[in-house]
Amino acid sequence: MKFSARAGSAVHEVVVERDNGHYVVEIDGVRRVVDAQKLEADFYTILDLGDSRSYEVSVEPRGDGYIVRHGAAECEVVVSDPSRRAREAGPVGTGPLTVSASMPGKVVRVLVVAGGTVQAGQGLIVVEAMKMENEIAAPRAGRVKHVAVAAGQTVESGVALVEIE
Amino acid sequence: MKLPFTKVLVANRGEIAVRVIRACHEMGIPTVAVYSDADRRALHVRFAHEAVHIGPSESQHSYLDIERILDAAKHTGAQAIHPGYGFLSENPRFARACADAGIVFIGPPPAAMEALGDKVRARALMQKAGVPVVPGTGALPENDTDTAALALAIGYPVLIKAAAGGGGKGMRVVQRAEELPSLLAQARGEARSSFGDATVFLEKFVERPRHIEVQIIADTRGHTIQLGERECSIQRRHQKLIEESPSPIVDPTTRARIGALAVRAASAAGYVNAGTVEFLRGADGSFYFMEVNARLQVEHPVTEEVTGIDLVKEMIRVAAGESLSLPQDRLELRGHALECRIVAEDPRRNFMPSPGTIRGQRVPNGPGIRYDGGTYAGWTIPIHYDPMIAKVITHGRDRADAIARMARALDELRIDGIPTSVSFHRKVMRHPAFIAGDLHTGFLAEHPDLLKADDDPLLDEIAVTAAAIAHYRRLESTAPTPARDGRGVSSWRHAGRIGWRR
Numbered sequence: 001m002k003f004s005a006r007a008g009s010a011v012h013e014v015v016v017e018r019d020n021g022h023y024v025v026e027i028d029g030v031r032r033v034v035d036a037q038k039l040e041a042d043f044y045t046i047l048d049l050g051d052s053r054s055y056e057v058s059v060e061p062r063g064d065g066y067i068v069r070h071g072a073a074e075c076e077v078v079v080s081d082p083s084r085r086a087r088e089a090g091p092v093g094t095g096p097l098t099v100s101a102s103m104p105g106k107v108v109r110v111l112v113v114a115g116g117t118v119q120a121g122q123g124l125i126v127v128e129a130m131k132m133e134n135e136i137a138a139p140r141a142g143r144v145k146h147v148a149v150a151a152g153q154t155v156e157s158g159v160a161l162v163e164i165e
Numbered sequence: 166m167k168l169p170f171t172k173v174l175v176a177n178r179g180e181i182a183v184r185v186i187r188a189c190h191e192m193g194i195p196t197v198a199v200y201s202d203a204d205r206r207a208l209h210v211r212f213a214h215e216a217v218h219i220g221p222s223e224s225q226h227s228y229l230d231i232e233r234i235l236d237a238a239k240h241t242g243a244q245a246i247h248p249g250y251g252f253l254s255e256n257p258r259f260a261r262a263c264a265d266a267g268i269v270f271i272g273p274p275p276a277a278m279e280a281l282g283d284k285v286r287a288r289a290l291m292q293k294a295g296v297p298v299v300p301g302t303g304a305l306p307e308n309d310t311d312t313a314a315l316a317l318a319i320g321y322p323v324l325i326k327a328a329a330g331g332g333g334k335g336m337r338v339v340q341r342a343e344e345l346p347s348l349l350a351q352a353r354g355e356a357r358s359s360f361g362d363a364t365v366f367l368e369k370f371v372e373r374p375r376h377i378e379v380q381i382i383a384d385t386r387g388h389t390i391q392l393g394e395r396e397c398s399i400q401r402r403h404q405k406l407i408e409e410s411p412s413p414i415v416d417p418t419t420r421a422r423i424g425a426l427a428v429r430a431a432s433a434a435g436y437v438n439a440g441t442v443e444f445l446r447g448a449d450g451s452f453y454f455m456e457v458n459a460r461l462q463v464e465h466p467v468t469e470e471v472t473g474i475d476l477v478k479e480m481i482r483v484a485a486g487e488s489l490s491l492p493q494d495r496l497e498l499r500g501h502a503l504e505c506r507i508v509a510e511d512p513r514r515n516f517m518p519s520p521g522t523i524r525g526q527r528v529p530n531g532p533g534i535r536y537d538g539g540t541y542a543g544w545t546i547p548i549h550y551d552p553m554i555a556k557v558i559t560h561g562r563d564r565a566d567a568i569a570r571m572a573r574a575l576d577e578l579r580i581d582g583i584p585t586s587v588s589f590h591r592k593v594m595r596h597p598a599f600i601a602g603d604l605h606t607g608f609l610a611e612h613p614d615l616l617k618a619d620d621d622p623l624l625d626e627i628a629v630t631a632a633a634i635a636h637y638r639r640l641e642s643t644a645p646t647p648a649r650d651g652r653g654v655s656s657w658r659h660a661g662r663i664g665w666r667r
Contacts, residue, residue: 001637007625014629016637023637025630036634041525041542042581044631055627058525058581059635066635068628071576073588074513075624077632104520105548129548130509130518154548157521 006065006078022049063158096145096165099136101155105129110151112144112162124162127155138164168194169485170244170269175199175209176234177249180539180555181461182209185247188477197241199234201227203547208539215241222549228252231259235266245269245484247477251551254460255282271484273459277434281457285328287434291454294433296426299445299453301368304328309346312367316345319369325349327356328364335359338370371453373605375446376400377412378458379427380468382439382476384483389431390493391424392472395441395464398604399593401516401616406586407593408464409503410471413564413602414446423452430454439465439480448605463506463556466537470502470560501567502560505575505593507538508552511584513618520546524582529574533560533567546583554585564602568594589615 002015005027015026025032035047042060047053060067065078109126112118118138125136142164149161174197175185182198186209189196198213203222210216217237220227227233229252238246246263248254248271257275264270272278281287288298302315316323316339325348327335335356337348349365357363376397383389396412397405411420427442434457441462443455465476479490510516522545528536538555540546546554557574561567572594575587592615593599598608609615 001640003633003636005629005632005636007629007632010625012629014633016633018637023634025633027626027629027633032630034630034634036631038638042635043525043579044634046627046631046634056579057627057631058579059631060524060582061635061639066632068624068631069579069581070624070627070631071591073624074584075628077628079632079636102514103518105518129520130550130552132518134517 003079003081006080007075096163097139097142098160099124099139099162099164101125101127101157101159101161102136103127103129103134104157105134105155107149107151107153107155107161108133110147110149111135112147114144114147116144118142118144118164125149136161138162140164168192169481169487170194172197172241172243172245173271173481174234174238174241174243174246175213175249176228176246177252177254178204178207178209178228178539178550180537180553181249181251181463182207183212183539184537185249185477186212188475188481189247191475192478192481194481197237197243199228199237201549203549206544208541208544217241222547224252224549231256231262234259235262235268238263238268239266243268245271245481247271247481248460250460250463255458257282269484271438271480272461273436273438273440277436278459280434281436281459287456288454290433291430294429296430296433296454297452299368299371299455302366304364304366305349309349312349313342313345316367317342319367322370322372324368324370325352325365326368327352327360328362328366335365371445371447373448373607374398375412375414375605376405376443377415377423377446377452378441378443378462379423380439380441380462380465380476381427381431381436382479382483382489383431383437384489385437385486386488388489388492389428389436390489390491390496391427392468392474392476392496393498394420394423395462395467396604397464398606399599399608400606401609405464406506407504407590408467409501409564409567410467411498411501413604419452426452426454430457438483439476463553464504466535466556466558467502467504470535470558471498471500472496473499500560500562501564502558503564503567503571504556504558505571505590506553506586507555507557507578507580507590508586509546509554509583510552510586512586512589512616513584516586516616518548518552519584520548520552521583522546523580525579526581527577527579528555529557529577531573531577533570534558534574535560540580542581554580557590565600568600588618 005012005014012027017024022033022035033049037045042058058069068075105127108128111123120140122138123135127134145165146163172195173189175182186196196213198209198216199219200210201222219233253259257278260270260275300319305312322340325337335352337352339345339348352365353363377394379394380392394412395408395410397408399407430442441458444452446452509519511519526542535558540554559567559570561570575591
């Protein structure tokens with residue numbers, strides 16, 4: 001199975017196969033044989049059969065990829081097959097854009113109305129969680145096409161708040 | 166053995182409710198938990214013998230609703246209420262309402278809370294009792310020439326503060342006399358626009374201050390003892406993140422001196438039960454009274470570890486009218502204890518709250534480790550309350566030992582599903598200035614690298630390997646044959662299938 005994996009800004013070409021109960025993982029041409037055992041929920045113990053390294057990781061599916069935690073460090077890996085990557089590589093900075101909640105919480109203020117124009121960095125919605133307010137700003141300038149939430153409403157992380165065009 | 170109380174209601178949630186319930190159960194006292202809509206499945210509800218629903222998730226209609234909580238106590242026949250910290254713990258109206266309802270409030274008397282809750286009153290009370298406060302003035306005169314004389318008498322640098330102040334508004338540090346007039350005007354303007362009151366006063370600016378506090382406990386029979394100090398200088402936005410006991414800077418002579426000051430402060434306020442007297446220590450070694458926290462503190466476990474005294478049990482006994490379990494001269498401090506507060510905040514995104522569902526959890530264990538937590542795998546941390554998940558406490562023979570244990574414990578701790586402050590704590594435990602004990606409340610501002618995300622050189626490779634395997638397994642479980650890679654069947658795919666688990 002072949003796909004690409006983006007970790008941070010680097011995109012890696014990955015090939016994974018099974019071999020005798022182990023996994024053969026090839027990252028950018030470097031091949032490793034690992035014994036990966038899933039213990040619970042998202043949790044794996046991994047042994048690199050080449051250099052005997054033993055480590056624990058949690059791999060939590062999120063969106064198009066996974067949040068991988070190793071010790072206290074965390075890394076988001078976005079996985080895509082080559083065809084999807086081509087689809088996604090459209091022009092950036094134009095077209096409609098959905099701004100979504102970056103944390104779960106309660107909408108305390110809506111700062112824009114549908115039809116209004118916004119500048120890049122302008123506050124759109126204020127979400128409160130755990131006694132802390134977080135203002136969600138417009139990533140770029142545009143016209144507000146739709147406001148999907150109202151003050152007082154509870155939102156989950158990733159929920160669409162405002163659509164900008 | 167007679168129980169201090171036949172039943173105790175815990176008017177709190179999260180890790181502190183669990184902590185109090187544990188103490189009660191060790192004493193053989195049955196417990197009642199209270200819970201809001203968001204907390205039906207919370208750990209404190211599961212641990213308590215009885216649990217009563219007290220309203221919706223918003224705390225003003227549940228954990229802060231005095232009537233609902235007293236109704237729950239009456240309904241279950243609880244004799245006493247432990248308020249934990251936060252919520253109603255320092256509310257004299259609640260303490261009075263408990264007394265009126267014939268229920269014992271496990272905490273200080275309302276009059277003491279009132280005397281200490283008002284900062285101007287508390288400052289005057291301490292000055293009268295001979296406890297040093299930060300040198301300062303009353304409300305400043307309109308005439309800036311008189312103010313300049315006052316500032317000179319205090320000695321630069323001085324701090325201008327708003328009388329109605331809070332949150333740093335109307336506050337200015339004045340380094341030199343010539344800056345005074347313009348900074349006074351700024352502070353007055355800000356105070357007027359923020360609080361509608363332009364009154365300001367001066368205080369000596371304490372440079373590189375350390376936050377050092379003394380735990381005290383008093384019984385109703387006139388005994389007050391101090392249980393040594395805690396240092397809580399590692400703070401972010403005035404929130405304590407790491408605490409320890411003893412303070413690396415306090416020697417036995419100083420300990421005896423500030424301990425005596427703390428006892429004097431408590432006695433002056435007519436204090437009973439557990440409380441904390443907070444001091445600022447200047448770089449010149451002088452200690453100034455800041456305030457009294459009239460409740461159990463979040464960081465009480467570090468004192469428990471070095472003194473061997475269970476503060477919650479002691480609070481319950483004292484509230485029932487019993488004597489303190491030991492006199493001052495029998496108190497011994499053993500070793501060194503550290504506490505790290507694990508919060509649902511994301512260090513990678515400027516400590517933004519990160520409530521959510523904990524998918525997996527492994528708590529640290531082994532020699533010298535204590536874990537006071539309120540969560541479990543499968544628990545969803547609500548958005549309505551403070552972000553604290555747990556406290557990791559380590560105890561060692563000395564400070565270096567306690568730090569090494571903490572670093573090890575943090576490596577073992579796993580909280581999956583949400584970002585937490587664990588990575589921040591791991592870095593602090595390895596930081597030379599922290600290890601050297603060179604602490605002050607501006608520590609994190611001085612070492613901003615500690616607030617940045619972790620650098621793990623192996624992370625990318627490990628993460629891509631793990632994600633690749635997880636992705637393979639996901640596709641494998643959803644499709645009968647794995648997706649083709651477009652290059653035909655590879656030589657080892659067939660061999661791989663033999664090993665497929667069934």
